[in-house]
Amino acid sequence: MGKRYNEAKNLIEKGKVYDTKEAIDLVLNTAKAKFDETIELHIKLGVDSRQADQQVRGTVVLPNGTGKNVRVLVLAKGDKADEAEKAGADLVGAEDMISKIQQGFTDFDVCITTMEAEMMQLVGRIARVLGPKGLMPSTKSGTVTNDVAKAVKDAKAGKVEYRLDKTNIIHVAIGKASFGAEKIKENLDVLMDAIIKAKPAASKGTYLKSVTLSSTMGPGVKVGYSAN
Numbered sequence: 001m002g003k004r005y006n007e008a009k010n011l012i013e014k015g016k017v018y019d020t021k022e023a024i025d026l027v028l029n030t031a032k033a034k035f036d037e038t039i040e041l042h043i044k045l046g047v048d049s050r051q052a053d054q055q056v057r058g059t060v061v062l063p064n065g066t067g068k069n070v071r072v073l074v075l076a077k078g079d080k081a082d083e084a085e086k087a088g089a090d091l092v093g094a095e096d097m098i099s100k101i102q103q104g105f106t107d108f109d110v111c112i113t114t115m116e117a118e119m120m121q122l123v124g125r126i127a128r129v130l131g132p133k134g135l136m137p138s139t140k141s142g143t144v145t146n147d148v149a150k151a152v153k154d155a156k157a158g159k160v161e162y163r164l165d166k167t168n169i170i171h172v173a174i175g176k177a178s179f180g181a182e183k184i185k186e187n188l189d190v191l192m193d194a195i196i197k198a199k200p201a202a203s204k205g206t207y208l209k210s211v212t213l214s215s216t217m218g219p220g221v222k223v224g225y226s227a228n
Contacts, residue, residue: 004032009219016222020188023213023223024181031177031215036067038173038216039184043195044209049164053202056170057163059142060194064183065158067176072155073097073108075123075137080114080148087152094122101126106133110155113137115146162195168209170195177215188213192225 008030018026031037047054073091074084075098084092091097091108102125111130113119123137130136137143141161145151162170174187192211199207212220 005217005219008032012219012221017224018221019224020185021181023221024184024188026221027213027215027218028177028181028184030218033215033217035216037177037218038067039175039177039179040214040216041170041172041174041188041191042212042214042220043170043192044211045164045168045170045203046206046209047164047168047200047203049166049168051202054200055164056195056198056200057140057161058194058198059154059159059161060191061154062158062160062174062187063190064175064179064187066160066173067179068109068173070110070155070158071108072110072112072152074148074152075111075113075119076148077114077119080146083149084112084152087149088156089148089152094119098122098125101129104129106130106135108135110143111135111137112143112145112148112151112155114148115144120144160191162191162198 011030012026027039045056047056049055071090072088074081074089075094076084076092077094081092081094106129113123127136142151142154142159160172162172164170172191174191175184208225211223211225213223214220
């Protein structure tokens, strides 16, 4: 760890769980890199991701966006392709774009497609490319839909997906250090509210095991949150 990281870590009391305001202030004060650091949220849940009835996954539009310029690809034809272009999609195509992706093209952040059987068959050809990168369209994330205009606008506005990894942790970017404390808190509250409401009925015991905020290059700060 570098000198800057260690100096930042010394500002955080080991083992302490901070209230939301204190935690955000600490994270912003320790984001001292020469670039605009991303503020990240890491949530350890008391569920078992191996069980189908304990999955936690969903999407939410952050009120202040993520601060990232989201490149949106829409796989569609005809009227739906036209709707996607008018809504602001960066890339629109069908067989031509499928072919590019098969050759390794993944210069986009979100992939949206329509629900027609023809398009679903085409998209199935690129599952091996998009799946490992977390770019595969799905109904659960709202990226397989016939309302492509809304999907494009939501993605551009700051729609994020939250889902458990194999260690039962959710990792989500909730903004940039330049947002300031108020906007970060608004994004944090909206996301936490969604995750708390997504608590599976089969979940037993403590749902929120730990909630940690950090910047790209900074140490983690534990935040006190209740699932009730």
